[in-house]
Amino acid sequence: MIDKHSEIVILGAGIGGLTTAIALHQKGFKNISIYERREKATTIGAGLVLWSNATKTLHKLELLTEIEKVGGQIEQMQRWTKNEEFLGVIKVNNINTSIGFKSYSISRKDLQNILLEKVNELNLAVYYNHNVINITYRDNTTSISFENDISVNAQVVIGADGRMNSIARQYVNGDNTPIYQNFVNWIGIVESDKPIFSKNNVLDFWGCGERFGIVPINENKGYWAGGKSLPLNSPIKNKNNKTELKKLFDSWSPKIKEIIELTEDENIKYIEVFDHNPSPNWFKNNVCLLGDSAHASLPTSGQGACQAIEDAWHFASILEKSETIEKAFNNFQRSRFEKTTTITMAGRDLAKSLFNEDEMYCEQRNENAKNTDYEIASQNIAKLWSKNLPK
Numbered sequence: 171m172i173d174k175h176s177e178i179v180i181l182g183a184g185i186g187g188l189t190t191a192i193a194l195h196q197k198g199f200k201n202i203s204i205y206e207r208r209e210k211a212t213t214i215g216a217g218l219v220l221w222s223n224a225t226k227t228l229h230k231l232e233l234l235t236e237i238e239k240v241g242g243q244i245e246q247m248q249r250w251t252k253n254e255e256f257l258g259v260i261k262v263n264n265i266n267t268s269i270g271f272k273s274y275s276i277s278r279k280d281l282q283n284i285l286l287e288k289v290n291e292l293n294l295a296v297y298y299n300h301n302v303i304n305i306t307y308r309d310n311t312t313s314i315s316f317e318n319d320i321s322v323n324a325q326v327v328i329g330a331d332g333r334m335n336s337i338a339r340q341y342v343n344g345d346n347t348p349i350y351q352n353f354v355n356w357i358g359i360v361e362s363d364k365p366i367f368s369k370n371n372v373l374d375f376w377g378c379g380e381r382f383g384i385v386p387i388n389e390n391k392g393y394w395a396g397g398k399s400l401p402l403n404s405p406i407k408n409k410n411n412k413t414e415l416k417k418l419f420d421s422w423s424p425k426i427k428e429i430i431e432l433t434e435d436e437n438i439k440y441i442e443v444f445d446h447n448p449s450p451n452w453f454k455n456n457v458c459l460l461g462d463s464a465h466a467s468l469p470t471s472g473q474g475a476c477q478a479i480e481d482a483w484h485f486a487s488i489l490e491k492s493e494t495i496e497k498a499f500n501n502f503q504r505s506r507f508e509k510t511t512t513i514t515m516a517g518r519d520l521a522k523s524l525f526n527e528d529e530m531y532c533e534q535r536n537e538n539a540k541n542t543d544y545e546i547a548s549q550n551i552a553k554l555w556s557k558n559l560p561k
């Protein structure tokens with residue numbers, strides 16, 4: 171069995187890195203350190219939904235109680251055209267019942283804080299201002315060099331350094347270039363003294379080459395994403411976000427205009443959206459990828475963070491039971507590749523459809539959405555998301 175005192179280094183204090191540290195501690199590993207390039211552990215993104223596959227996993231990691239205190243229970247995902255023609259509803263409750271756990275929307279800041287508080291409570295070390303620049307391997311030990319001239323050695327290295335420029339993915343794969351998927355997202359978090367949401371339903375408005383999604387967290391708070399098909403480095407990037415959004419979504423549902431208006435300028439971010447082609451190479455020597463560095467999926471999959479959380483649980487459980495590091499990494503990749511690949515490809519399919527600019531295509535797509543059997547759709551989602559969860 172792998173020595174519980176092995177030196178384990180985690181690169182990246184995002185959702186995947188922090189959750190993995192907690193999962194490894196739960197399995198009795200003693201020497202876990204996390205290295206993060208930023209001054210503090212914040213990541214892009216306004217909020218996210220922890221669907222029931224993630225909450226089941228978080229329950230196993232003893233983190234769910236804290237999530238329930240600040241998260242909003244999501245019961246429905248409604249689809250509308252930009253002119254508020256109803257397209258259908260995915261009953262999230264059906265998915266929740268099938269998996270046995272509720273789904274919660276949460277701000278990224280709250281999720282990050284919950285993970286960090288747990289990491290601190292467990293006395294796990296997080297080293298900020300440590301930007302990994304190089305990874306080398308010799309005599310069964312991996313050496314990590316940071317920009318600040320510090321280097322550390324480890325027997326197990328977990329590359330949880332995200333999708334955009336993962337040094338671990340570069341080391342394992344030889345290439346880490348993410349793929350631009352031809353659309354941008356403006357994301358925002360909105361908070362108001364007066365109630366702005368009556369129900370915790372996700373509202374998804376579809377245009378043609380454009381999309382606006384709103385996710386309530388509680389009656390006064392929520393997050394949103396406005397997406398548009400655009401090339402990289404569009405001139406719109408340097409313009410005022412709020413002004414552009416107001417122009418773009420002017421003729422859409424009044425709810426969208428209200429939400430944009432109520433969002434503070436500094437809480438709106440412009441993001442060019444990338445993912446990765448699925449790659450079956452998740453490890454090399456003592457370095458194993460996890461989360462976005464292994465399988466970044468588009469926001470349209472709704473599952474990036476959820477899969478990073480599932481990874482954390484599987485990685486720790488497999489490492490605990492394995493005789494060698496190589497066998498552990500191999501089993502980890504085998505147990506996770508199919509599910510994460512299916513999710514990545516589903517995210518791409520939905521993005522291609524939502525950001526298609528052909529009017530005839532969009533009309534037909536909306537017609538198909540109206541004729542969808544949403545009972546079957548939610549069963550199919552539940553079938554995929556429930557694959558290979560902790561017992």
Ligand SMILES: Cc1cc2nc3c(=O)[nH]c(=O)nc-3n(C[C@H](O)[C@H](O)[C@H](O)COP(=O)(O)OP(=O)(O)OC[C@H]3O[C@@H](n4cnc5c(N)ncnc54)[C@H](O)[C@@H]3O)c2cc1C
Pocket residue numbers: 181182183184185186187205206207208211212213214215217218219300301302303330331332333335336337355357441460461462463467468469472473474475476477478
């Ligand atoms: C616009 C947008 C919206 C999204 N919405 C959702 C959603 O609703 N639901 C959902 O489940 N997922 C969503 N996702 C995906 C989700 O954010 C990611 O899948 C998730 O954060 C992956 O976690 P991670 O730990 O692998 O990567 P990250 O959370 O990106 O963390 C990587 C960490 O590594 C650090 N790092 C990077 N390079 C280095 C280095 N060289 N040295 C040291 N540290 C380094 C980074 O600073 C960061 O802290 C969204 C993503 C985007 C872009």
